[in-house]
Amino acid sequence: xxxxxxxxxxxxxxxxPYLCLEGINKKYGLVxxxxxxxxxxxxxxxxxxxxxxxxxxxxxxRMIAGLISPSAGxxxxxxxxxxxxxxxxxxxxxxxxxxxxxxxxAVAKNVAFGLEMRGLSRAEITKKVAKALAMVQLEHLxxxxxxxxxxxxxxxxxxxxxxVIEPSxxxxxxxxxxxxxxxxxxxxxQIRDIQQQLGITTVFVTHDQxxxxxxxxxxxxxxxGLIEQVGTPHEIYERPATPFVASFVGRTNRVKGKRxxxxxxxxxxxxxxxxxxxxxxxxVVMVRPHRLHIDWNAMxxxxxxxxxxxxxxxxxITFVGDVIQYHFDVDGSEFVVEESTKKSQVDHRLGDKAxxxxxxxxxxxxxxxx
Amino acid sequence: MTTATFDLPVVAQKSSNTVGIxxxxxxxxxxxxxxxxxxxxxxxxxxxxxxxLPGGGIAEAFTAANWTGLIQDSFYIELxxxxxxxxxxxxxxxxxxxxxxxxxLHRASGAWRTFLTVLVISPLLTSAVVRTYGWIALLAxxxxxxxxxxxxxxxxxxxxxxxxxxxxxLTEILMPYMILSLMAGFGRLDPKVEEAxxxxxxxxxxxxxxxxxPLTLPGIALGCLLCFVLAISSFITPKLMGGGRVFLLATEIxxxxxxxxxxxxxxxxxxxxxxxxxxxxxxxxxxxRMIEG
Numbered sequence: 001x002x003x004x005x006x007x008x009x010x011x012x013x014x015x016x017p018y019l020c021l022e023g024i025n026k027k028y029g030l031v032x033x034x035x036x037x038x039x040x041x042x043x044x045x046x047x048x049x050x051x052x053x054x055x056x057x058x059x060x061x062r063m064i065a066g067l068i069s070p071s072a073g074x075x076x077x078x079x080x081x082x083x084x085x086x087x088x089x090x091x092x093x094x095x096x097x098x099x100x101x102x103x104x105x106a107v108a109k110n111v112a113f114g115l116e117m118r119g120l121s122r123a124e125i126t127k128k129v130a131k132a133l134a135m136v137q138l139e140h141l142x143x144x145x146x147x148x149x150x151x152x153x154x155x156x157x158x159x160x161x162x163x164v165i166e167p168s169x170x171x172x173x174x175x176x177x178x179x180x181x182x183x184x185x186x187x188x189x190q191i192r193d194i195q196q197q198l199g200i201t202t203v204f205v206t207h208d209q210x211x212x213x214x215x216x217x218x219x220x221x222x223x224x225g226l227i228e229q230v231g232t233p234h235e236i237y238e239r240p241a242t243p244f245v246a247s248f249v250g251r252t253n254r255v256k257g258k259r260x261x262x263x264x265x266x267x268x269x270x271x272x273x274x275x276x277x278x279x280x281x282x283x284v285v286m287v288r289p290h291r292l293h294i295d296w297n298a299m300x301x302x303x304x305x306x307x308x309x310x311x312x313x314x315x316x317i318t319f320v321g322d323v324i325q326y327h328f329d330v331d332g333s334e335f336v337v338e339e340s341t342k343k344s345q346v347d348h349r350l351g352d353k354a355x356x357x358x359x360x361x362x363x364x365x366x367x368x369x370x
Numbered sequence: 371m372t373t374a375t376f377d378l379p380v381v382a383q384k385s386s387n388t389v390g391i392x393x394x395x396x397x398x399x400x401x402x403x404x405x406x407x408x409x410x411x412x413x414x415x416x417x418x419x420x421x422x423l424p425g426g427g428i429a430e431a432f433t434a435a436n437w438t439g440l441i442q443d444s445f446y447i448e449l450x451x452x453x454x455x456x457x458x459x460x461x462x463x464x465x466x467x468x469x470x471x472x473x474x475l476h477r478a479s480g481a482w483r484t485f486l487t488v489l490v491i492s493p494l495l496t497s498a499v500v501r502t503y504g505w506i507a508l509l510a511x512x513x514x515x516x517x518x519x520x521x522x523x524x525x526x527x528x529x530x531x532x533x534x535x536x537x538x539x540l541t542e543i544l545m546p547y548m549i550l551s552l553m554a555g556f557g558r559l560d561p562k563v564e565e566a567x568x569x570x571x572x573x574x575x576x577x578x579x580x581x582x583x584p585l586t587l588p589g590i591a592l593g594c595l596l597c598f599v600l601a602i603s604s605f606i607t608p609k610l611m612g613g614g615r616v617f618l619l620a621t622e623i624x625x626x627x628x629x630x631x632x633x634x635x636x637x638x639x640x641x642x643x644x645x646x647x648x649x650x651x652x653x654x655x656x657x658x659r660m661i662e663g
Binding site for chain 1: 558560562563565566567568569570571572573574576577580581584585661
């Protein structure tokens with residue numbers, strides 16, 4: 001959920017911009033890896049930086065942490081400019097993909113490290129370490145060395161170590177990508193719960209769209225050092241700003257089309273409509289596979305007000321378990337339709353004819369050069 | 371299950387084969403070591419209990435006189451402590467100058483790293499004799515180093531034919547060994563771990579002290595062991611740069627064996643060096659256990 005309670009009374013509340021990146025630019029030699037990045041993260045928000053590898057998401061995170069400095073631009077936290085402050089003065093908790101635990105220290109010592117650097121008393125450190133380890137359910141492993149722990153346990157130690165210093169911002173760099181699928185689901189929920197409990201502003205770097213959509217308040221989709229779109233998971237999924245966002249977040253059909261004189265779109269011999277008019281003559285049409293409906297019997301291709309319809313020929317079937325994918329040929333373009341599987345599946349043969357239909361509002365249209 | 375029961379005898383046979391191959395491969399070097407190293411050392415040990423006769427003769431005997439003589443003679447006590455102190459000093463100096471270089475090399479990457487590594491190793495391609503003469507030329511009374519110090523308005527210290535010269539020369543000669551040992555032991559030092567320390571609030575100094583140094587201790591221990599052993603057994607550099615005024619174990623063994631022709635005493639001193647090696651190795655493995663534990 002997005003927090004809409006923005007108060008402008010000088011008190012920081014959930015919703016105020018807290019971490020601000022302004023005109024951030026990063027060059028390595030002549031190669032620009034981040035170009036003019038502007039981003040505001042609200043207090044208490046969990047925001048995802050989502051993109052393929054090399055999109056600049058980790059570079060951005062490292063600049064926020066102060067581990068690399070931007071070539072140009074400004075980074076501010078709670079109004080304080082931290083652009084030129086060394087990492088140890090930034091008060092941020094960073095969880096690495098490889099966990100980066102101190103191999104020569106026991107778990108409790110790892111967690112205590114940040115507190116010792118802050119010069120807390122021994123009694124206070126002991127208390128806080130115990131609390132942090134309890135939060136990630138690892139009290140019983142306090143005296144173990146990191147190498148004696150499983151990947152998931154190491155990950156939780158890294159989380160406890162980053163959180164125990166009560167950082168102003170929590171930074172997570174692909175924290176779940178080294179875990180197996182089942183553990184990843186558990187950790188996803190646990191990280192979200194802890195983040196909500198503490199109300200800590202969090203930046204989460206991931207290449208996994210499911211993680212970004214399921215955990216985060218807002219998602220920043222990046223590509224080639226640029227922000228493609230910033231929005232809630234729902235906005236990103238339902239109203240992608242670019243074809244890249246549409247195809248990176250969730251699965252989608254992608255077919256080429258032409259604009260007609262009345263503003264609708266022609267794919268082969270089929271004419272379809274969208275809620276957003278095409279702005280160019282050559283367009284790309286995208287429809288999510290599970291938003292398509294198959295009518296195996298009806299053969300009329302008459303359009304109605306709310307739905308697009310097209311005749312199609314079944315060309316391939318892929319059974320995935322929970323879903324079954326039907327690949328259709330529509331005048332040389334391929335449409336994939338996903339349906340939930342049922343115990344009694346009707347058999348269809350390749351070459352079967354069917355009508356595909358989908359809502360006009362589910363039709364995403366982009367310019368072909370976007 | 372069927373495959374498992376079938377596999378078992380095959381595995382057993384295979385392992386007995388591997389043992390046979392391993393023995394066959396190890397046999398030649400074991401023989402060479404037995405004949406070329408273990409037997410002479412045993413012979414040396416035996417000789418250290420023989421009696422030296424004037425004029426280079428050896429009397430077959432079984433006397434501890436050589437050993438007790440070492441402990442009672444203040445010259446030898448000073449020689450041994452001097453050798454130990456100089457070797458430890460050289461080890462420490464080598465460590466201090468090599469550590470930053472090794473750390474930088476560990477962090478370097480690509481062609482630059484290859485180039486620097488070659489640069490580090492290249493002194494090993496020239497003989498220690500040549501390098502020692504190079505140092506003699508540099509550190510001589512009217513040499514370039516003395517001239518630079520004099521030009522700065524200081525009285526140049528004596529750097530040649532004394533312990534200072536030996537320490538300088540050996541430190542430089544042993545640096546490649548130290549750097550390579552350090553780099554070999556820096557495996558656990560992941561740059562991410564340093565970054566983690568930085569983000570947790572550690573200053574660069576405290577990051578070094580609490581994270582980098584402890585994680586590089588295995589490399590330090592290995593490099594120090596190697597350099598100490600090489601320093602205490604080095605002969606050419608102390609002989610040439612000491613100018614006959616620096617008395618160390620290796621030079622004394624040479625003098626006893628070649629000049630004085632007191633082979634039993636030379637054998638005793640050689641055995642002492644071996645004992646020191648053993649002690650150094652024991653200290654090393656003890657330290658390593660402490661670090662790893």
